[in-house]
Amino acid sequence: MQPAIISVNHLHKHFKIYKHHRGALGALCNLFTREATTVRAVDGVSFTIQPGELVGYIGPNGAGKSTTLKMLTGLLTPTGGEIEVNGRVPWKQRRAHVAHIGAVFGQRTTLWWDLPVIESLDLLQYIYKIPPAQFQHNLDEFRTMLELDPFLNTPVRSLSLGQRMRADLCAALLHDPPLLFLDEPTIGLDVVAKERIRQFILHINRARGVTVILTTHDLADVEKLCERVMIIDYGRVLFDGRLESLRDRFGGQRELVVDMAEEYATVDVDGATVAAREATRVTYQFERNALSASDLIGRVSARYRIRDLMVREPNIEDTVRRIYEERLLDEE
């Protein structure tokens, strides 16, 4: 096995929030009292990531995703624990560290607000000290893939959200970083724009071997991109593994939809319940662990004539929503 590109060990970040008194007298109080509550934004996170992985880092609002990413990118100093990225400690060697990563925080831009996109990108060439040939090569590739040409000369402040995100992605990769951090890269984008961004992320991961960590609230991103997913909540890792195994464990009931050749009086079979029935169409629900789909199909077809059928996996959205809401992973 290759050495890990990221290793994180018992990472903690606690924020102290000082109680704020209101009003003029309150302001005076604020100077002298320091009543604080502690928020454990990241509370003992450990993981390693191998070069070339594409990892989804998901969790509900306030779970600690952005805080983790800020520590990984060297923007925040951990309260405790260790991080090593590319053999460096991000917060101790910030400049060397950020020279070898790319990062897009979806909510804000790394580009200059009042400069045309192309001038921002030009400046990055000097900031990252990218050799001209390499810069030109990368720029040519990214501007085609991300279709930047129509707005290369537009000031960043006038770009639409989707355009800005594409420009930012390009900006994050011009210096060929082996590692890319994306905090909600598809936030607020329409279906087409999301798909284009996903294609691009997939491309740079597959074709260029860039290791990617992304956070998102859109599970379609994770489904389409990530073989590995980490779920965090309350600052802890609740799950770290393949998406399918999550589905296997918590997916709940699968569905078999059958179009019968005729309308039968009863359509019951062992091991499945009839969830819906509409003319000749019957929907069975069954436990994935108790019965395989082919067994169930066998049982149905033994008793009834079938015209057509379809197995439906539980929706990943529903699965994850249940994990968040019912805190299914908490006891482990």
Next chain:
Amino acid sequence: MNPLKYSANRLQNQDLKLFWHLIQLGFQQQFSYRAANLAGLMTNFFFGLLRASVMIALYAARTDVAGMSLQDAVTFTAFSQAIIAYLSLFNWWRVMLAVYSGEIASELLKPTNYFTFWLAQDIGRAIAHFLTRGLTIMAAYALFFKITVPQTVGQWLALAVTLVLSLLVSFGWRFLINLTAFWTPDARGIGRIAFGLSWFLSGFMMPLRFFPDWFVRLCHLTPFPAMVNTLLEVYLGLLEGRALLGALAQQVLWVIALFALCQLVMRAGVRKLVIQGG
């Protein structure tokens, strides 16, 4: 529009090249604020006229105060108004705003020294202000008053040197004040006090030589005279020989001290920075 653009690509050293490009950036960005610049120009100019007439009233029948003629004194008001924008004396909150808005995240994600990153941009800004505000105000004044101008090559040379040094001292001080934003949510309040101090102690309001000796000596324990007073006295040709060299040396020392302090404080600040949002 950008006369600095050419030579950049000739530079071989990568760091210098970046520095030069950032100067350009700061220069160029000034031209996005045309209306604000025009308003600033008018304010500087008319406020200067007011100050000049106060000065004339103050001189009344006298011809010389502390070695300055009335013409020198009027030139003092003109020149000090002309360098407000160049030195950005009472108004520079870029780093503070970046900290409070969280924009600093984007800046710290770039592999540059954060201090140098802003220093270069501030130099660009200063060049733009020197041209658009400094020269214009001096020229406009010359229409209304008889104004003192450096006479010898040596004086012009000394002026060029002290102009640069004053900007560096002023930048170090402004950057330091902005850094308080890393610790307190009310850096602007601290900044107001700090800039008020510099208004009074730098010799901007009145030439320091008008004040009693003990007060002047007190001022010279602070970096403020090195921002404005030295520059003004060099322009008016009030310093010569060893006094001139001493004043320039003092500026150099303040640049070194302030820059070192900025780097130290910045490092401590970045470590404890809390980036909002996301």
